[in-house]
Amino acid sequence: MDYAVRVSHFVDPATFELQRDVILLISGSRVVEIIVGGEVSGGLSGLAEHVLDLDNAVCLPGFVNSHAHLDLSHLHGQVPRGLTFPEWVPAVIAGRMLPQAMVEAGIDDACRMSVAGGTTSILDISVGGDSAKHLAKHGLGGVVALEVLGWSGDEAEKAMARADEIVRARFELDAERLGKDAGDAAAPAALAGVDYGFSPHAPYSTSLELYQHAFGRAFGEGRVCTNHVAESLEEEQFIRDGNGPLRELLSKLGIDLSSFKGFGVTPLAMLLGDWLMPWLGADNHRLVLVHCNYAREADFELLAASKPSVCWCPRSHAYFNHAQWPLAQMRQAGVNLLLGTDSLASNDGLDMLGEIRQAALHPESEVSELFKATTVNGRRALGIEHDAADLAIWGLPSGAGNTRDSLLQAMLENEVPLIASFSRGNLIARAI
Numbered sequence: 001m002d003y004a005v006r007v008s009h010f011v012d013p014a015t016f017e018l019q020r021d022v023i024l025l026i027s028g029s030r031v032v033e034i035i036v037g038g039e040v041s042g043g044l045s046g047l048a049e050h051v052l053d054l055d056n057a058v059c060l061p062g063f064v065n066s067h068a069h070l071d072l073s074h075l076h077g078q079v080p081r082g083l084t085f086p087e088w089v090p091a092v093i094a095g096r097m098l099p100q101a102m103v104e105a106g107i108d109d110a111c112r113m114s115v116a117g118g119t120t121s122i123l124d125i126s127v128g129g130d131s132a133k134h135l136a137k138h139g140l141g142g143v144v145a146l147e148v149l150g151w152s153g154d155e156a157e158k159a160m161a162r163a164d165e166i167v168r169a170r171f172e173l174d175a176e177r178l179g180k181d182a183g184d185a186a187a188p189a190a191l192a193g194v195d196y197g198f199s200p201h202a203p204y205s206t207s208l209e210l211y212q213h214a215f216g217r218a219f220g221e222g223r224v225c226t227n228h229v230a231e232s233l234e235e236e237q238f239i240r241d242g243n244g245p246l247r248e249l250l251s252k253l254g255i256d257l258s259s260f261k262g263f264g265v266t267p268l269a270m271l272l273g274d275w276l277m278p279w280l281g282a283d284n285h286r287l288v289l290v291h292c293n294y295a296r297e298a299d300f301e302l303l304a305a306s307k308p309s310v311c312w313c314p315r316s317h318a319y320f321n322h323a324q325w326p327l328a329q330m331r332q333a334g335v336n337l338l339l340g341t342d343s344l345a346s347n348d349g350l351d352m353l354g355e356i357r358q359a360a361l362h363p364e365s366e367v368s369e370l371f372k373a374t375t376v377n378g379r380r381a382l383g384i385e386h387d388a389a390d391l392a393i394w395g396l397p398s399g400a401g402n403t404r405d406s407l408l409q410a411m412l413e414n415e416v417p418l419i420a421s422f423s424r425g426n427l428i429a430r431a432i
């Protein structure tokens with residue numbers, strides 16, 4: 001046994017119930033035994049090679065950040081506040097021109113910030129796949145979703161070929177690290193705990209053909225597929241009617257829209273109703289739809305019918321001053337609710353407690369729902385098992401009370417120190 005961890009409070013990833021005086025036994029990447037009651041003959045040290053014996057501590061499933069762009073982290077504090085979405089996009093495109101060394105330093109910092117915030121897995125959208133090696137270096141798990149975009153359907157195959165090249169490049173990195181265990185190019189091995197997926201960017205930037213290629217690949221291979229949709233009013237206007245500030249922006253970027261008159265429907269109706277229908281089953285947790293800020297009435301029927309994961313980014317949402325997020329309607333539609341940070345180009349932090357605190361300002365929010373969205377629901381989307389040793393141990397907040405929800409509420413109202421965290425059984429953070 002690698003670790004025996006005793007904590008006074010434990011929120012079980014399988015049931016999300018609070019248990020008291022718990023000993024967790026960790027072997028490899030798994031929690032192999034949970035002893036409730038906390039008493040063992042001979043003490044903890046006989047149980048495992050390493051022991052963490054923590055009074056006044058609560059162990060939660062490690063946080064899952066379900067939407068990040070780590071390769072924009074170098075823009076932290078660089079983009080002025082108060083921009084509309086079509087004004088913000090060019091600033092970010094300009095930021096992508098900065099030297100690769102800056103980009104990589106930003107990703108490295110972002111991984112460190114994430115670990116310090118108790119995050120153990122990230123669903124990162126990545127243009128060049130650069131985050132994979134940084135996630136692995138910091139012991140974080142997750143999925144690097146390779147971003148593909150392009151308005152011209154004729155270019156779709158080229159965009160997918162570029163994504164495949166990135167996969168092969170990453171695979172070589174695996175080969176270097178894993179040696180003979182890496183397999184061969186026909187059967188790429190995943191970095192331990194870091195897999196890849198696909199991300200067609202958004203309905204206003206990505207052709208139907210490219211969506212179908214990317215989703216076909218992701219669904220066919222059982223991978224995560226994630227996508228920005230219904231993010232702004234400008235997107236809704238452009239997709240429905242073909243005009244507005246996004247049309248002007250895309251024209252300025254050199255896209256030929258001369259024959260485009262809009263699709264006549266909302267972005268979600270176009271995506272779920274028209275474009276993705278062939279791939280959708282009864283529930284689709286590995287399809288992660290990001291934002292959905294402007295989901296409309298008929299859209300909720302499509303969401304209820306397909307049950308995807310839907311990721312709300314509370315602080316980025318506040319940054320753009322969007323209308324109130326449709327939390328009650330999402331709950332009613334039964335989607336797998338997730339929370340994400342989005343990038344540091346529209347957020348000041350990457351800690352999920354900060355996202356929960358922002359989300360908790362929503363009048364319809366419930367504290368346990370928000371903690372589930374950032375832990376067990378994220379695991380479901382990324383395919384992380386209940387018994388994965390992805391855990392974050394926090395100092396018990398004052399006024400924790402006797403129930404799970406009073407404890408979680410107290411975590412929002414107090415500064416709570418991260419004592420330790422494990423990702424796939426590796427100790428990745430430890431307060432001294």
Ligand SMILES: [Zn+2]
Pocket residue numbers: 067068069228290342343
């Ligand atoms: Zn995003």
